[in-house]
Amino acid sequence: MIDLKNVSKTFTLHNQGSAVIEVLNNVSFSVAAGECVALTGNSGAGKSTLMRMIYGNYLTQAGEIRIGGVDLVQAEPRDVIALRREVLGYVSQFLRVVPRVSTLDVVAEPLRVVGESAQDAQARAETLLEQLNIPQRLWSLSPTTFSGGEQQRVNIARGFAHTYPAMLLDEPTASLDATNREVVLSLIEEAKARGAAIIGIFHDEAARARVCDREIDVRTFTPGMVA
Numbered sequence: 001m002i003d004l005k006n007v008s009k010t011f012t013l014h015n016q017g018s019a020v021i022e023v024l025n026n027v028s029f030s031v032a033a034g035e036c037v038a039l040t041g042n043s044g045a046g047k048s049t050l051m052r053m054i055y056g057n058y059l060t061q062a063g064e065i066r067i068g069g070v071d072l073v074q075a076e077p078r079d080v081i082a083l084r085r086e087v088l089g090y091v092s093q094f095l096r097v098v099p100r101v102s103t104l105d106v107v108a109e110p111l112r113v114v115g116e117s118a119q120d121a122q123a124r125a126e127t128l129l130e131q132l133n134i135p136q137r138l139w140s141l142s143p144t145t146f147s148g149g150e151q152q153r154v155n156i157a158r159g160f161a162h163t164y165p166a167m168l169l170d171e172p173t174a175s176l177d178a179t180n181r182e183v184v185l186s187l188i189e190e191a192k193a194r195g196a197a198i199i200g201i202f203h204d205e206a207a208r209a210r211v212c213d214r215e216i217d218v219r220t221f222t223p224g225m226v227a
Contacts, residue, residue, distance in 0.1 A: 001166055001197035002031040002054070007063030007073075009046075009053060023049055027063065027221045033165070036188065036198040038208045041218040047201050050218060051168050054199065055090050056080045067166050085113050089164035093171050095143060095155040103129065103146075103154055104139045110162040121161075128157035131183050153180060160187045167191060169200035173207045185211055 007027040013019045024046045031037045039047045052058040054065055056072045065072040068087050070079060097106050104125050111121035129139060132153040143154045156172060173181045188211045202208035
């Protein structure tokens with residue numbers, strides 16, 4: 001479902017004489033349907049950079065990144081947008097939404113854009129917000145006014161609203177209390193059970209051991225670093 005082949009990434013520092021920094025080199029691995037793979041390695045190893053490449057936020061210098069048969073490296077922008085809408089979900093560490101849009105609409109939006117009825121999308125959003133213990137009195141408010149922990153849970157609800165065939169999870173259990181951590185881990189297990197291919201960054205070792213089938217140490221693809 002997710003296939004990377006000989007992927008490389010460099011950054012050019014234009015304010016430092018156009019120096020070229022090689023970040024990742026020759027990244028190759030696959031993630032099957034129903035499998036969860038953890039990206040590991042110390043800070044600066046390139047985990048988040050690799051996630052952004054897989055989502056299409058960062059361009060690659062070489063290689064292929066195929067999600068369900070679509071090569072993100074060569075895809076047109078409209079095809080990347082379609083892939084994100086229908087196939088590839090991304091739960092980042094930060095909630096980015098349009099101000100003044102209600103929390104219920106924020107969570108329901110991924111379902112609306114793939115053609116779900118307003119009623120069904122709202123029902124799914126309500127279920128997830130209840131599961132993640134967002135008080136009902138907040139559902140009509142913009143999540144931009146919420147605490148960091150509440151925003152994180154809204155972001156998770158939004159990320160799991162649509163049944164994406166592939167998912168990227170960036171620290172989905174960070175800073176959560178035990179109750180909400182359990183909810184998130186259960187959502188990941190449900191996604192795996194329905195066949196989603198998942199790549200995640202989990203600094204929570206217990207969470208990683210519970211939901212991940214294997215680990216990939218990004219340092220093996222980082223020039224100059226020893227795994």
